[in-house]
Amino acid sequence: MPIVLSLQDAHKRYGPQILLDGASCALTDDQKVGLIGRNGAGKSTLCRILLGDEELDAGEVVRSKKLRLGYLRQHDPFHDGETVLDFLLRDSEQPDWRCGQVAWRFALGDDMLGRPVRELSGGWQTRVKLAALLLHDPNLLILDEPTNFLDLRTQVLLEHFLKDFKAGVLVVSHDREFLKDTCDNTLEMSRGELTMYPGDVDGFLANLDERREHDRRLNAATLAKRKQLETFINKNRANANTASQARNKAKQLDRLELVEVAGDEATVGFSFPQVEPRKGPALRTDNMTIGYPDRAVAEGVSVEVEHGSRVGVVGDNGQGKTTFLRTVCGSLDPKSGSMKWGFGCQVGVYAQHVYTTLREEHTVLDYLELQAVPGTKQQAIKKIAGSFLFSGAAAQKKIKVLSGGERARLVLAGLLLENHNVLVLDEPGNHLDVETIEALAAALKRYEGTVIFTSHDRYFMREVANTVIEVREGRVVSFPASYDDYVYRIEREVEEGLRSESSARPADDAPTGGKPSGKQSRDAQKRLKSAERKIAKLDDEKKEINEKLLTTTDPKKAQELHERVTAIAAEVETLEEEWLELSQEVGAW
Incomplete structure (x- = not known):
């Protein structure tokens, strides 16, 4: 497993913040590595440095x-009006048969x-984008x-791709389930290391x-020993x-030292307000149609949400999850039908991208003071700010x-x-680190109110949702x-879907001249694969020869290599023409 990319004694800082402090790491062409770290640790900066x-x-x-x-x-990276095939051809400069072959791996059919x-x-x-990436034949x-x-x-499809990928991968993600399913090594970025x-x-x-527990016990033993020694010294x-x-x-006593607890960084403290547990329906919809003035997204929506339930809303992108949530929280009116919240329901909303609409000239405390219920004491606001890692000077940061x-x-x-x-x-959970997502999930499980939510994070969904x-x-x-x-x-x-895309095309749209025999069809498939x-x-072979051409200093050897590359190009051209004819023949069947 040769090392293809490494970082040695790296230092990087932004103002007072130290991102890398003498850090080193090595990436090989066969490791699948998950990079984790707290928000602001510098993971994206590290990626830009490596790139x-x-x-x-x-x-x-x-x-x-x-x-x-x-x-x-x-x-x-796409041009206006550019089709999928047009983009793959332009980006990769590969022949269309190769683009189509790789596209099939991502269920991108004809x-x-x-x-x-x-x-x-x-x-x-x-x-x-993933198909285009693979067409460039990367090894990391x-x-x-x-x-x-x-x-x-699409996450599952991406997992299949990464599991089958025969080279190195470095993945930055806060999605614990995704990292577990795709990466066999973990790289932690913490405190500049x-x-x-x-x-x-x-x-x-x-x-x-x-390690944390071991270090805490060691520190406890060290403190006990220190106290024992100090007592003896003072007496004698x-x-x-x-x-x-x-x-x-x-x-x-001078030789006794406390160890720094491994990875013991500040964590967010979620604690949702206590609410009075209720029973019965919190939300009921009856034959509701949701959507926009020019189109309906879903019709006949009749669902019931019980008080105290934690409802995970699932579905593919573009199917209408956000439209449904916007409708139930009142920011979008139903096109028809009815919807009713139970008596005394007070709805709080966290919307996608809401943090992009915050007033940038406000400070953290300004925003929290505006959100707080009238009469909330300043100390309570500062306590909440501190529990979300906005204490001291951080509470005075501008939102921008x-x-x-x-x-x-x-x-x-x-x-x-x-x-x-x-x-x-x-x-x-978007943009939150692993520890914060875990803290949020734990807080929602303790919360006795009703939760209706959507998330692409499987760990979070699995932990929180008790209804779907x-x-x-x-x-x-x-x-x-x-x-x-x-x-x-x-x-x-x-x-x-992947099996059906990679299998031979069905013969139900053969030309009127009749279908080939089973043997003819199998022979054509064999020749196509060959x-x-x-x-x-x-x-x-061409890639290997081109690499040798870049390093050889022997003119005779270089001439031989060049002649072989030329011969390969001619042979590939002939094979591509053969492949195209066979592909059209098989496709016609």
Whole structure:
């Protein structure tokens, strides 16, 4: 497992904040590594440094000559009116047969290849970007928050891709379930240091808890020993007969040191206000149609939410989860039908992207004071701010300088200063780190009010939801089983879809001249696969020769290599023509 990218004695800081303080790490071409750390630890900055988009203050990034780095772009790289196939051809400069072959791995069939990319949902666009990434044949991928805003179906597809990917991966994610399913190593970024753990994120967190407990016990024993020595010294240093012993004890005392508890960083303290438990329906909808003036998103919506339940709203992106939440919290009127909250329900809302609309000139305390119930004491507001890691000078920060994670925490803190017995939360975990998501999940489980929420984070969903509502194909219905059952169903659907995409095309649209015999069909499929294997093998050989051409200093050897590359190009061209004819023949069947 050769090292293809490494960081050596790296230093990086922004103003007073130290992100890297002599940190080092090494990435190989076969490790799948999950990068975790608190909000603001510098994970995205580290990715930019590794990609060469940002410089270190000191230290070195060492890139192997064999490194072929791939990066999942967050921005939109598409041209106006460009189809999926057009983009893949332009971006990769690969032949259309190869683009189609890779696109199939992401369930991008022929019908999708001809569609304009910008008309697709965010999840489908991510699939297109991943196909483009794979066409560049990288041996190390860097993925920064790849699951943000991806629905479960696309997350599962991405997991399949990463599990099958035969090279190195560095994934930055707050989604614990996704990291556990895709990464076999964990890299922690904390206090300017990078620590590699040879195990998944669950193993890392369990090991971290064990180390914390060990260090706490060691410190407790050290403090007890220190107290014992101090007592002896105080009693005996003035006595001539025992003064020598007291001096020896004083030397022992000087050698006693407390250890820093591993990873023991400040954590968010969620505690939702106490509410009076209730029974019966909190929300009832009757034959409701939801949507917008120009279109309906779902019809016949008749669901009931019980007081005290925690309802996870699930469904693919674009199906209408957010439309449903906006309707039930009153920011969007039903197109028809009725909806009614139970008597005394007070609804608090956390909406997607709400933190982008905050008044940037306000400070943290300004915002919390505006959100708080009239009469809330300043001390109570400061206590809430401190529990969300906005204590001291941090409470006076302007909103315009806060990161996405800090703004998300601030809005959640504001909810705690209001009086609600119902919470409607749209993607509350986005931009929150692993520890904060865990704290939020634990607080919602303790909360005795009603929670209606949606999230793409499977750990969070699994921990919080005890009831599931599904939005799918124009319907909103109570799902008859658990969230785990829903995940299982989606995984099966994805696997079946991938199998059908990769299998031979059905012969039900053969030309009128008649269908080929079974033997003819099998022979054609074999020749098609054989041509694909030969082309792939020649492509690999061509890459190896080109690498040798870059390093050889022998003119005779260089000439031989150049002649072989020319011969390979001619052979590939012939094979591609053969592949195209066979592909059209098989497709016609």
